Amino acid sequence: xxxxxxxxxxxxxxxxxxxxxxxxxxxxxxxxxxxxxxxxxxxxxxxxxxxxxxxxxxxxxxxxxxxxxxxxxxxxxxxxxxxxxxxxxxxxxxxxxxxxxxxxxxxxxxxx
Amino acid sequence: xxxxxxxxxxxxxxxxxxxxxxxxxxxxxxxxxxxxxxxxxxxxxxxxxxxxxxxxxxxxxxxxxxxxxxxxxxxxxxxxxxxxxxxxxxxxxxxxxxxxxxxxxxxxxxxxxxxx
Numbered sequence: 001x002x003x004x005x006x007x008x009x010x011x012x013x014x015x016x017x018x019x020x021x022x023x024x025x026x027x028x029x030x031x032x033x034x035x036x037x038x039x040x041x042x043x044x045x046x047x048x049x050x051x052x053x054x055x056x057x058x059x060x061x062x063x064x065x066x067x068x069x070x071x072x073x074x075x076x077x078x079x080x081x082x083x084x085x086x087x088x089x090x091x092x093x094x095x096x097x098x099x100x101x102x103x104x105x106x107x108x109x110x111x112x
Numbered sequence: 113x114x115x116x117x118x119x120x121x122x123x124x125x126x127x128x129x130x131x132x133x134x135x136x137x138x139x140x141x142x143x144x145x146x147x148x149x150x151x152x153x154x155x156x157x158x159x160x161x162x163x164x165x166x167x168x169x170x171x172x173x174x175x176x177x178x179x180x181x182x183x184x185x186x187x188x189x190x191x192x193x194x195x196x197x198x199x200x201x202x203x204x205x206x207x208x209x210x211x212x213x214x215x216x217x218x219x220x221x222x223x224x225x226x227x228x
Contacts, residue, residue, distance in 0.1 A: 004154070043115070044155070044203065044219040086154050099145070099168055100217065102154030 002027050004089050006103035013077050014111050021072040021106045023061075023087030032090035033070040034100070035061055039083045047072075047085070057081070077110045084108075114138065116220035118204050124226045130192040133223045137185070137206030144181055145217065146189050147203040155203055161187065191225075199227045 003026040013019050025031060035047040048056045050063040050070060061072045070087060084107050088100040117136040125131050137144050142163050147155035158177065160168040163184035172179070176195070181187040191198055201222040207215040 043221055046216050088154075099157050099160055100155070102156070104152065104154050 002089060002091050002101050004087050004101050004103035006085075006087055006106050008106045009104070010107045010109065012109045012111065015079055016076050019074050019077045019081070019108065019110075021085050021087075021108065023070045023072065023103060025068050025070065025087075025089050027068075027089055027091070031063070031065075033061075033063055034088045034090065035059070035070075035072050036086045036088055036102070037083050038086070044086070077108075079110045079112060082108055082110045116204055116206050116218055118202075118220040118223055120223060121221060122224050122226075124228065125194055126228050127196055128193040130190065131194055131225060132188055132190045133202050133204075133225075135187045135189070135204030135220060137187070137204070138218055141206035141208055141218075142184070143207045143209055143215070144187050145205040145207075146179055146187070147205065149201040149203055149222070151200070158189070194225075194227045196227050199225055201225070 005024045007022055011021060033050045036044050037047040038044045047059060048054060048061060050061060059072055059074045061070050063070050084105050086105045087103040091099050091101055116138055119134050123131055144161040146158040148158050149155040158172045159179045161181040164181050177191055179187060179189045189202060201224050203222045204220040205217040207217045209215045
């Protein structure tokens with residue numbers, strides 16, 4: 001079964017510290033993986049996707065197929081990074097292409 | 113550009129009542145999604161439309177939930193009758209096409225439903 005696991009409900013770090021939000025997935029095919037973020041009182045929005053291999057707001061994520069992981073990392077956390085982060089997997093091809101399976105989310109709190 | 117619009121933003125009903133949610137996607141977006149997000153969970157897909165056709169409704173509880181997308185633009189999601197476990201945020205999203213890697217999904221603000 002296709003599944004996304006985010007083992008941490010809450011992650012609290014101090015400003016300037018490195019941060020890593022963990023994501024593991026279960027998928028039989030070639031996965032497309034994403035990180036979505038929801039800041040307080042804002043809409044859910046795309047942060048980054050693995051196929052782009054880009055850094056957004058200092059965040060990066062590498063797909064590790066051997067470990068079936070897609071952890072989100074940032075070397076120096078900022079207070080404005082405090083938000084809810086969701087890892088998501090795109091499943092299916094053809095008619096179901098684009099459907100997302102979300103993890104339960106990790107709340108990141110960056111303390112001053 | 114204007115984002116995905118949803119209404120109402122909040123709704124409180126009693127169990128066994130009916131409720132409807134409305135979504136207006138971003139202009140030109142062919143694909144529309146409805147997600148259900150229960151407190152403490154990630155969003156779960158209920159139904160996906162491509163233009164005005166349904167391409168995936170495998171997780172839609174069809175005995176009580178229905179959705180339509182007339183003319184391939186606006187969409188309505190209905191619950192009849194509602195149960196306590198339907199209390200959730202209902203999110204609408206749209207994308208240019210139906211390709212997870214190629215088409216970003218844009219989310220609306222959501223409708224928070226409370227069933228008493």
